[in-house]
Amino acid sequence: MLDRMRARRAESRPGADHTVRVLRAVAGLGDDLREGLSGRGGTQAAKRLRRLLQARTVVLADLDGPVATAGPAPQGDEADALAALLAQTYEQAALARRPPWCAVPLLVADDLTGAIAVRYGDGPAGSARDGDPAREAELDALAPLVARALDHAALRRARSRIAQAELRTLRAQISPHFLHNALAVIGARIRTDPDRARTLLNDFADYLRYNFSTKGDYATVADELQAIQTYLELQRARFDDRMDLTVRMAPEILPVAIPFLVIQPLVENAVRHGLEPKPGPGSISVSGYGEGPLCVIEIEDDGVGMDPAYAQALLAGTGPPKDAAGDVGRRRVGLANVDERLRTVYGPEYGLVIETAPGSGTKVVVRVPRFQRGVLAT
Numbered sequence: 001m002l003d004r005m006r007a008r009r010a011e012s013r014p015g016a017d018h019t020v021r022v023l024r025a026v027a028g029l030g031d032d033l034r035e036g037l038s039g040r041g042g043t044q045a046a047k048r049l050r051r052l053l054q055a056r057t058v059v060l061a062d063l064d065g066p067v068a069t070a071g072p073a074p075q076g077d078e079a080d081a082l083a084a085l086l087a088q089t090y091e092q093a094a095l096a097r098r099p100p101w102c103a104v105p106l107l108v109a110d111d112l113t114g115a116i117a118v119r120y121g122d123g124p125a126g127s128a129r130d131g132d133p134a135r136e137a138e139l140d141a142l143a144p145l146v147a148r149a150l151d152h153a154a155l156r157r158a159r160s161r162i163a164q165a166e167l168r169t170l171r172a173q174i175s176p177h178f179l180h181n182a183l184a185v186i187g188a189r190i191r192t193d194p195d196r197a198r199t200l201l202n203d204f205a206d207y208l209r210y211n212f213s214t215k216g217d218y219a220t221v222a223d224e225l226q227a228i229q230t231y232l233e234l235q236r237a238r239f240d241d242r243m244d245l246t247v248r249m250a251p252e253i254l255p256v257a258i259p260f261l262v263i264q265p266l267v268e269n270a271v272r273h274g275l276e277p278k279p280g281p282g283s284i285s286v287s288g289y290g291e292g293p294l295c296v297i298e299i300e301d302d303g304v305g306m307d308p309a310y311a312q313a314l315l316a317g318t319g320p321p322k323d324a325a326g327d328v329g330r331r332r333v334g335l336a337n338v339d340e341r342l343r344t345v346y347g348p349e350y351g352l353v354i355e356t357a358p359g360s361g362t363k364v365v366v367r368v369p370r371f372q373r374g375v376l377a378t
Helices: 002-032 042-053 076-092 133-171 176-192 194-211 221-238 263-275 308-316 327-346
Strands: 057-062 065-070 096-098 101-108 111-119 218-220 243-249 257-259 282-291 294-301 353-356 362-369
Touching: 002 042, 002 133, 042 057, 042 065, 042 111, 042 133, 065 076, 076 096, 076 101, 076 111, 101 133, 111 133, 176 194, 176 221, 194 221, 218 221, 221 243, 221 263, 221 282, 257 327, 263 282, 263 294, 263 327, 263 362, 308 327, 308 353, 327 362
Parallel strands: 243 282
Antiparallel strands: 057 065, 057 111, 096 101, 101 111, 218 257, 282 294, 294 362, 353 362
C-alpha cells in the first residue's frame, strides 16, 4: 500500500513542478515586460520563455520585427524565413509554421502587438522536436499570458501618465485669491513691520518654489510639512494671528515618501473652505504618526463643515459645478485629485477619508503604506 502511494506521488510530482515553473515564469514576465516588448526587460523575457519552453531559440517581435532574442540568433536565409513567418503570423492572427520555426501572435486588448517565434530542435526541419503538436499547443496557450503581462504593463504606464497629468492639473489650481491676499498682507507690513514682511516674502517664495518644483512625483513627509508651515504662516498673518495652528508629526514618518502635493492641498482646503467662512477665530491641526505598516496623516479644522453626502460627491468628482469665482470647482478638483492619485499609487483602499458635518468642522485622514515599491522621493 505504501509503495503504491509513493508511486502515485512520484507520478504526480512532474506535473506539479511544471505548473510551479509556469506560474513563476508568468509572474516574472510581468516584471520583464514592464516597459513593453522593446523595453529593457525584453531579452530577459525571451530567456525566461526559452527556459520554460525548452527551446533552442525564442524571438520576441513587435510589428516592425524582432526586438529580443534568446538562443542562437537566426542568420541569412533563416532570418529571411523568420521574417516571412512573422508576416504570415500577423496576417493570419493565428499560430503559423515555417519549419523549423513556429510563431504565435500577441493580442493585447484585441490589438495585434507582436509575436513569439520559437525554434525547438537542433536538428533539421521535421525533427522529432519540431512540429510537435503538444509543444505548439503549449506555445499557443502561453501567448495569452504574455499578452496579459503586456496589457498590465500598458495599464501601469497609462496610470502613471494620468497621475502626472493630475499633478499638473493640481499645480495649476493655485488660487489667484490666495496669491492676491498673500501679496496684500506682505505689502501692508512693509512699512509697519518690515522684518515680518521680509519673513513673509521668503515664505511666499518658498511656497511657490515648492508648488512648481519639477524634481519628481514623490516627496517626503518632511518636505510636505515644510511647505505646509510656510503656507500656514502666510495665512496666519492674513488672519491677524486669529488662527490657532498645531502641527505634530512623529519623527518616524518624516522620511516616508508620499505623492507630491498630497498634504498641502488638504490644508489649503481646510483654510479656504473651513475657516474663511467662519466668523471669529479658528483652529487647524495637522498631525501624523505611524500605525504599524501605515503612515497616517490627519488634517482637522473647527470650521463650518459640510454635509457628508456633499463631501462624498466632492471625492467622486460629481459635486456641484463651480460658481462664478471658481471656488467650488477648485475645491472639487483638489479633493478629487488627491483622492484619485492616492488610489492610483497605492490601490483603491487608500483613498481619502472625510469626517464632517455642518457646523462641526472637517477632518480628512490619509493612510498610506510607509513602504511602497516604486514610491521614492528624489
